[in-house]
Amino acid sequence: xxxxxxxxxxxxxxxxxxxxxxxxxxxxxxxxxxxxxxxxxxxxxxxxxxxxxxxxxxxxxxxxxxxxxxxxxxxxxxxxxxxxxxxxxxxxxxxxxxxxxxxxxxxxxxxxxxxxxxxxxxxxxxxxxxxxxxxxxxxxxxxxxxxxxxxxxxxxxxxxxxxxxxxxxxxxxxxxxxxxxxxxxxxxxxxxxxxxxxxxxxxxxxxxxxxxxxxxxxxxxxxxxxxxxxxxxxxxxxxxxxxxxxxxxxxxxxxxxxxxxxxxxxxxxxxxxxxxx
Amino acid sequence: xxxxxxxxxxxxxxxxxxxxxxxxxxxxxxxxxxxxxxxxxxxxxxxxxxxxxxxxxxxxxxxxxxxxxxxxxxxxxxxxxxxxxxxxxxxxxxxxxxxxxxxxxxxxxxxxxxxxxxxxxxxxxxxxxxxxxxxxxxxxxxxxxxxxxxxxxxxxxxxxxxxxxxxxxxxxxxxxxxxxxxxxxxxxxxxxxxxxxxxxxxxxxxxxxxxxxxxxxxxxxxxxxxxxxxxxxxxxxxxxxxxxxxxxxxxxxxxxxxxxxxxxxxxxxxxxxxxxx
Numbered sequence: 001x002x003x004x005x006x007x008x009x010x011x012x013x014x015x016x017x018x019x020x021x022x023x024x025x026x027x028x029x030x031x032x033x034x035x036x037x038x039x040x041x042x043x044x045x046x047x048x049x050x051x052x053x054x055x056x057x058x059x060x061x062x063x064x065x066x067x068x069x070x071x072x073x074x075x076x077x078x079x080x081x082x083x084x085x086x087x088x089x090x091x092x093x094x095x096x097x098x099x100x101x102x103x104x105x106x107x108x109x110x111x112x113x114x115x116x117x118x119x120x121x122x123x124x125x126x127x128x129x130x131x132x133x134x135x136x137x138x139x140x141x142x143x144x145x146x147x148x149x150x151x152x153x154x155x156x157x158x159x160x161x162x163x164x165x166x167x168x169x170x171x172x173x174x175x176x177x178x179x180x181x182x183x184x185x186x187x188x189x190x191x192x193x194x195x196x197x198x199x200x201x202x203x204x205x206x207x208x209x210x211x212x213x214x215x216x217x218x219x220x221x222x223x224x225x226x227x228x229x230x231x232x233x234x235x236x237x238x239x240x241x242x243x244x245x246x247x248x249x250x251x252x253x254x255x256x257x258x259x260x261x262x263x264x265x266x267x268x269x270x271x272x273x274x275x276x277x
Numbered sequence: 278x279x280x281x282x283x284x285x286x287x288x289x290x291x292x293x294x295x296x297x298x299x300x301x302x303x304x305x306x307x308x309x310x311x312x313x314x315x316x317x318x319x320x321x322x323x324x325x326x327x328x329x330x331x332x333x334x335x336x337x338x339x340x341x342x343x344x345x346x347x348x349x350x351x352x353x354x355x356x357x358x359x360x361x362x363x364x365x366x367x368x369x370x371x372x373x374x375x376x377x378x379x380x381x382x383x384x385x386x387x388x389x390x391x392x393x394x395x396x397x398x399x400x401x402x403x404x405x406x407x408x409x410x411x412x413x414x415x416x417x418x419x420x421x422x423x424x425x426x427x428x429x430x431x432x433x434x435x436x437x438x439x440x441x442x443x444x445x446x447x448x449x450x451x452x453x454x455x456x457x458x459x460x461x462x463x464x465x466x467x468x469x470x471x472x473x474x475x476x477x478x479x480x481x482x483x484x485x486x487x488x489x490x491x492x493x494x495x496x497x498x499x500x501x502x503x504x505x506x507x508x509x510x511x512x513x514x515x516x517x518x519x520x521x522x523x524x525x526x527x528x529x530x531x532x533x534x535x536x537x538x539x540x541x542x543x544x545x546x547x548x549x550x551x552x553x554x
Contacts, residue, residue, distance in 0.1 A: 065342035260286035
């Protein structure tokens with residue numbers, strides 16, 4: 001693991017790091033904030049933040065204002081990139097909603113994506129192991145959250161790996177990808193055309209099929225232009241209501257899909273994770 | 278004035294606006310955050326933030342996390358661009374420290390810059406008048422702050438216009454531009470080669486020459502790579518000590534020149550302005 005850069009921030013250290021990933025077969029970059037403390041001797045609970053379409057690890061790191069809250073709450077915050085980089089697969093860089101910047105946090109099974117687009121294994125296995133080795137974290141206290149495509153990723157990660165992630169929240173998640181244009185394009189592209197194979201990568205379907213976590217927190221802006229067509233929190237609500245999965249879905253009047261919404265509510269989400277971990 | 282965009286943030290509204298500027302003879306863009314409140318009927322004190330080299334109004338708006346504090350404190354925060362745009366003067370776009378993105382908040386007297394590079398008039402006269410017309414502000418309670426080149430701009434603006442700006446603070450200001458490479462290049466380029474004409478645009482010289490404000494707050498990171506060669510808070514300290522100008526200069530151990538430093542201390546600066554206005 002190499003340090004791309006480290007900077008002092010709110011008394012802690014915000015850094016960006018790179019390493020050769022076995023999950024993706026590429027070099028990967030991620031950011032970590034470590035709150036103030038006496039180095040590796042004090043370990044902290046961790047929250048992973050998964051970003052949305054077109055993002056790298058940088059967007060959240062620069063725009064969300066998470067460090068201020070993580071410093072107060074004593075949380076390590078990890079933000080990975082959204083796809084492998086440095087490849088040139090056919091069509092990989094042609095669209096904002098598939099390929100580079102749009103890994104959808106699945107393990108692809110369809111060639112040529114299956115060789116590299118294994119973001120689920122990356123964010124749920126490889127990256128946590130790397131973080132646990134190199135940073136002062138309590139590996140048993142690990143939460144996950146995300147925005148849009150990353151909100152989908154966080155919900156799926158927690159529902160599929162509840163033993164690893166003890167808390168989960170999302171901003172404007174793609175809550176039912178099987179039934180929306182972004183999700184159908186990604187899931188068919190990475191997994192093939194059989195919708196049955198998509199169920200394990202769709203939070204609403206996973207809940208219908210019996211997956212459970214202790215609680216889910218979702219904030220969704222009412223002025224989000226993707227709300228009705230792409231995000232579908234109503235489907236998540238229906239799946240939770242139908243199965244008894246606890247969900248707090250907060251419709252936030254006037255807020256949109258931007259990082260200004262994330263910045264507004266990131267403190268509440270980090271407090272939520274700190275209280276539940 | 279046109280709205281480029283407006284987004285809800287921390288219960289208030291963050292927007293970016295554009296207008297035809299008479300000071301610069303170009304279209305100018307600026308950002309404004311208005312804290313939560315019942316529209317134009319509740320007026321708020323204002324702080325203008327001046328950005329550094331290469332920035333537009335966007336850097337501060339996206340990266341500083343000011344909205345969270347401004348919402349709490351009930352402050353309007355205004356962030357202008359750092360130079361005229363859309364021109365193609367000889368050499369204007371060749372360097373990061375002169376021309377576009379580097380207006381240095383002076384009124385240029387040297388051709389061809391003198392026709393457009395009138396950022397001092399813009400930020401101290403034209404923009405405040407425009408803001409007072411269009412936003413719910415208390416025009417008698419106006420503070421100014423900035424970073425690096427913008428820290429220089431804020432100090433000079435307050436020292437030259439103490440009747441307009443009731444409070445001033447800076448992050449890592451270019452505190453003695455007459456005596457550093459960035460400043461000499463800019464001041465000679467915009468004003469000509471006589472250093473006597475530069476004194477009115479150099480905070481340390483202005484203080485030596487008798488300009489006064491009630492108090493100055495400066496935060497400066499000790500790990501700032503520009504500290505010794507370009508910023509020179511020691512010169513500002515000497516000028517203040519020699520004249521009785523009140524100054525709180527806080528050397529912040531381990532912090533650098535980045536927006537992570539600004540984000541860390543922006544809350545303290547906005548609180549400082551709110552208390553003094």
